[in-house]
Amino acid sequence: xxxxVRLQEMIRVIRGARTQGEERGVIQRECxxxxxxxxxxxxxxxxxxxxxxLYVHMLGYPAHFGQMECVRLIASPRYNxxxxxxxxxxxxxxxxxxxxxxxxxxxxxxxxxxxQYVQSLALCTLACMGSAxxxxxxxxxxDRLLRASNSYIKKKAALCAVHMVRKVPELGELFTxxxxxxxxxxxxxVLHGAVVLITELCERNPDTxxxxxxxxxELVLMMKGLVMSGYSPEHNVAxxxxxxxxxxxxxxxxxxxxxxxxxxxxxxxxxxxxxxxxDSSKTAGSAVLYETVLTVxxxxxxxxxxxxxxxxxxxxxxxxxxxxxxxxxxxxxxIVQTDHNAVQRHRGTIVDCLKDQDASVKRRALELSLALVxxxxxxxxxxxxxxxxxxxxxELRAHTTSGIFNAAERYAPxxxxxxxxxxxxxxxxxxxxxxxxxxxxxQLITTATELHCYTVHKLYRALITDISVQSLVQVxxxxxxEYGDLLLRGECExxxxxxxxxxxxxxxxETVLQSHMSSPATxxxxxxxxxxxxxxxTHNVDRIRSIVSIYGSCIDVExxxxxVEYNALFKKYDHMSVTVYEKNGVTLKLQTDRQTxxxxxxxxxxxxxxxxxxxxxxLQAAVPKSVQLQMKAPSGDVIPAHGLGQVTQTVLLNxxxxxxxxxxxxxxxxFPSTAW
Amino acid sequence: xxxxxxxxxRQGKLRLQKWFTPVPEREKKKIVRDMTxxxxxxxxxxxxxxxWKDLKIVYKKxxxxxxxxGLDAEENELLALEVLHRYVxxxxxxxxxxxxLDIIFNFEKAYFILDEFLLGGEVQETSxxxxxxxxxxxxMLQEAEIDNSDYDLELGWP
Numbered sequence: 102x103x104x105x106v107r108l109q110e111m112i113r114v115i116r117g118a119r120t121q122g123e124e125r126g127v128i129q130r131e132c133x134x135x136x137x138x139x140x141x142x143x144x145x146x147x148x149x150x151x152x153x154x155l156y157v158h159m160l161g162y163p164a165h166f167g168q169m170e171c172v173r174l175i176a177s178p179r180y181n182x183x184x185x186x187x188x189x190x191x192x193x194x195x196x197x198x199x200x201x202x203x204x205x206x207x208x209x210x211x212x213x214x215x216x217q218y219v220q221s222l223a224l225c226t227l228a229c230m231g232s233a234x235x236x237x238x239x240x241x242x243x244d245r246l247l248r249a250s251n252s253y254i255k256k257k258a259a260l261c262a263v264h265m266v267r268k269v270p271e272l273g274e275l276f277t278x279x280x281x282x283x284x285x286x287x288x289x290x291v292l293h294g295a296v297v298l299i300t301e302l303c304e305r306n307p308d309t310x311x312x313x314x315x316x317x318x319e320l321v322l323m324m325k326g327l328v329m330s331g332y333s334p335e336h337n338v339a340x341x342x343x344x345x346x347x348x349x350x351x352x353x354x355x356x357x358x359x360x361x362x363x364x365x366x367x368x369x370x371x372x373x374x375x376x377x378x379x380d381s382s383k384t385a386g387s388a389v390l391y392e393t394v395l396t397v398x399x400x401x402x403x404x405x406x407x408x409x410x411x412x413x414x415x416x417x418x419x420x421x422x423x424x425x426x427x428x429x430x431x432x433x434x435x436i437v438q439t440d441h442n443a444v445q446r447h448r449g450t451i452v453d454c455l456k457d458q459d460a461s462v463k464r465r466a467l468e469l470s471l472a473l474v475x476x477x478x479x480x481x482x483x484x485x486x487x488x489x490x491x492x493x494x495x496e497l498r499a500h501t502t503s504g505i506f507n508a509a510e511r512y513a514p515x516x517x518x519x520x521x522x523x524x525x526x527x528x529x530x531x532x533x534x535x536x537x538x539x540x541x542x543x544q545l546i547t548t549a550t551e552l553h554c555y556t557v558h559k560l561y562r563a564l565i566t567d568i569s570v571q572s573l574v575q576v577x578x579x580x581x582x583e584y585g586d587l588l589l590r591g592e593c594e595x596x597x598x599x600x601x602x603x604x605x606x607x608x609x610x611e612t613v614l615q616s617h618m619s620s621p622a623t624x625x626x627x628x629x630x631x632x633x634x635x636x637x638x639t640h641n642v643d644r645i646r647s648i649v650s651i652y653g654s655c656i657d658v659e660x661x662x663x664x665v666e667y668n669a670l671f672k673k674y675d676h677m678s679v680t681v682y683e684k685n686g687v688t689l690k691l692q693t694d695r696q697t698x699x700x701x702x703x704x705x706x707x708x709x710x711x712x713x714x715x716x717x718x719x720l721q722a723a724v725p726k727s728v729q730l731q732m733k734a735p736s737g738d739v740i741p742a743h744g745l746g747q748v749t750q751t752v753l754l755n756x757x758x759x760x761x762x763x764x765x766x767x768x769x770x771x772f773p774s775t776a777w
Numbered sequence: 778x779x780x781x782x783x784x785x786x787r788q789g790k791l792r793l794q795k796w797f798t799p800v801p802e803r804e805k806k807k808i809v810r811d812m813t814x815x816x817x818x819x820x821x822x823x824x825x826x827x828x829w830k831d832l833k834i835v836y837k838k839x840x841x842x843x844x845x846x847g848l849d850a851e852e853n854e855l856l857a858l859e860v861l862h863r864y865v866x867x868x869x870x871x872x873x874x875x876x877x878l879d880i881i882f883n884f885e886k887a888y889f890i891l892d893e894f895l896l897g898g899e900v901q902e903t904s905x906x907x908x909x910x911x912x913x914x915x916x917m918l919q920e921a922e923i924d925n926s927d928y929d930l931e932l933g934w935p
Binding site: 108109112113116152155156159160161179180181184185188195196197216218221224225228229230253256257260261263264289290293294297335336338343344345346348352384385387388391392423424425426427428458459460461462 | 825884914
């Protein structure tokens, strides 16, 4: 009976548990048994018990009591025990555990073991969880193995060295000579490890990088060999000979060619060759092409090669494979600033990707489209973006609207286009725009003076259709308040005018005020707009006053305050009285009671602060020719002395020609003769 | 480099976890949770690449198992797909028409195979034949040892 059956038996029992509780019970029993076993002397079942524990650990249960067992098993002379011991160390120990230090010695010994499979275990574990201290300790061993061992060990030693350099960068110096000589190996595994190691060394040390630039021709040859070689059954993946090695060489070339003309020149031909000859019908080939493109764009390559690279990305955009479309767009995004014109050529395809099913592809297409907006293509590209906005996933809406606004602001061909675009966005996605949109739009409208009539018409139409979008409603209210007179005039050059009455407009604003959909800020806009209309309309001022006064007792403090202040304004406006005559103790005040477009009702009030009463007061008023005057009877003809009383007289003025009336138009001619 | 490789089922049950950087136990659990949630939540025909923190996540579904790895930002995602595929091929060759149950009941073998293919988060061997041969050889070494050993199964816990 094979020993591992017991492990499998335990797994079967655990999986057979019907509830979480049952599973816990089984596992607790097993763990207790395992613990007991660990305490006993070696009985040949230790590796299986540890394996069981590792399974339990993978299910999420605690297994720290197995750590010391790992240490013991690693030190065992038996291969299968070492194997499980090292596996346990990689799963249960990491550099932060104290127990990990205890295996350093075992690893050291196993690195020189006669069996390469034991050496392999040590190398693997060291590369997986070796701490900085362990790395420093064992680096000379690794260096030795890099130079003198078979290819099976060399390739593992190379990657172990990579780990060590990541943990302790100073060790790079130690490994550099060995790394250099590894490049002349034939074995692909070793070459791959060597290239990864050299890449790591060059990334961390500029001097090492300088040194390895001399290896560019060698690397170019190596790469050529791979690309031009015939079918190699050992390394072939979908027609590509060892794509893993090819990609790593390309990445190393990228690092070496960056910011260096000589190195870049040396690899130019090779890159063109790879770009042209690699079959990208399968993922392996596409991976190589992708890496080639990245390298071309990062080094100092010729412009022809760059165009070739961008065209490859353009071809990728048309690929059926979604993954390839996605990485094409991420790459294009990186180069859209530096190679703007080249990327522009593929704008059509990029815009098509806005309609892709995949959300990641959509997002990339959006980013790229926004980056490609220019003065030349703004109109057509904006159409596509607005179309996208109407059906785009919710998580992209805010980004899309702000992108559209930025683009519109930078490249708007006309103010009318700009306003139309913003209104379109607000209608489609007004709930996803930033707060500054409202004041920004208001400012834009204000500056577009010739378009006030057009804008207020558009916004009025939008308002009566739908009052749910707060940003749109706020701007509409503001606009109506500011330019409502243009709306009521019933004529417009730029668009079909509406025939509305003052009541219609006030209805619209009142609907906003009363709707539960309106936010407090929106209500504020509506209330202020209503108030502003009182100076622009003629027949419904009373209605406005009543609307405003209702809100004087509104629960919302902001609205209440506004309403109260507006009410005060009304009153002040009403009783605004002017002193038209003040002489010798006689004061005559004039106050406007009502004012319409065609007329005015005025009250004259006379007071007398002299010692004697004034009798026989008659007033005459002179007004411009077209204005008709009607003076009602005064309240009395004696003005008491000492300001004890007053006389009032109402004057009606009819002003059909709407001549501008001012309070000093009325002149007082007559004054009492008995004053002195 | 690869930071981690996870295998989990459609129900989110973890079948294999390989960590190539030191991560605290609690953090590991969180990452596994995040990965399973993210990957299992993907629509059927989405692309296989994701972003998570500063890592690229590449995943592929093979039958009932999701293979999910976390990579540095400069890694080649398309090549990562090939790496995952190569691992699946190795498992398939070893177990013969591999399925999830094979990996459940022989998880330690799945780890041994992985440790021959990846080391320190990097590919260590690019030839399928060489890999298969070394895996076989290790197994034979283990078998030989067991055959030659003289421990008594009866002494163990039932």
